[in-house]
Amino acid sequence: MVVWAPDGNYRHHPDAVAPYRWSAELAAAHFETIGHVEVLLRNFISSRLEAASAPGTWFEGQNRYHFSGPAQKSIDKARRRLTGPVTSGRPVAEPTFDFWRFLLVKRHEGAIWRTLLPQGMPHYPAPRSRGAFEGHVDRIHRARNRIAHHEPLARADPDRENRDLDRLWDDLRTVGGWIDPDAPDWIMGKSRIHIVRPLRPGMMLRSGATPTREES
Template identity: 35%
Template sequence: MFEVVTRRARQLFGRPRFIGYLQHCGGSERAALEFYRWNNAMAAAMWEVIGYLEIALRNALAARMSDRHRRMRRRGSWLDDPFHELDPHSRDDILSARRRAVRKSKPVGDGQTIAELGFGFWRYLLARRYSSNLWPDLAGAFPHAPDRARETVELPVIRLHDFRNRLAHHERIWTAPLRELHDEMLRLLAFVDQDLSSWVADQSRVAELLQSCPQPLPNP
């Protein structure tokens, strides 16, 4: 049975994808398949944590943008971007999010539009181009950050966005600094809400999986 599963794994997962596992496991197909299974379990555990972070981050930033819009006595929604403060790519993201909501027969309000916006939208909302106009307000989304420097938030968000893309494309992640990335997720979440970060840390399976890894990791 194992031989059949291994052969099918090579065929369905693709030899170029599987060969890295084989090489790391000294050519043992049994060990490589188990390591592949472990990588998937770790990816799922990381996905859980980054999912909490993504939702908290987007809602915290959206709330600050909404508060800013009201304080400046502007009509409609900040998503309408009446003064063209957002760059063209961000405005296109909002338009695409609204179109997706329509295709799903959902109401095209702020809540549904925000839910349709990807992590990349929020990452670029923290970019240097917004340092003077948006960041002074967005900084309030991170009340527990050690300072109000934009880079304190933007740099970990960039790293985690890139890692999230690796997860989404089912790439191998055992070559990444998993413990460091996990800690960074929790630290960034604590910038937003310390209690929520502690709760997510208690639920996380990452530490347990790191201890049960069947192979030595290059970045433990």
């Protein structure tokens, strides 16, 4: 039963399926929690841009917000999928996390980041750096993509695994709390991460296992 681990990472475990199953459950728990933060982030960004624009037009604000080429393509794609009247809320769920994450890059600092502040995040501590906020969101985004591509969150080195997962947990709480101080308690209270992590099987990966792309 090692067909799910062609590189042999689990071959030396007494039950080769156990670590694979745990890794899948760990990924699913994180994907669910990341999803809550993603929805919070996209609703926050869209509501702030909407507040600064004429009703129902923020996604048409190329002249105002200077969307990058990929961002504009995401907006155009979302609008093509819609039928009936287009309102500000309808395109929000269509773009991927990539779209929202890349609205936070330096290119958009003048037009978009400054629109998100100050009323939008009164609890974001000084100096209210765009780069710091983007850094947390970027790590969440990269973890989400790893999970979506079925790359394991488990590491050959359990200490590194714990550091990475602890940092991701902190990123999720931090971004949620900066947007809404009540969000971390609600999101983490619904999360299964703290239930799944302690169930990690011993001898997760074989000695000398080939590292994943981000480990190399």
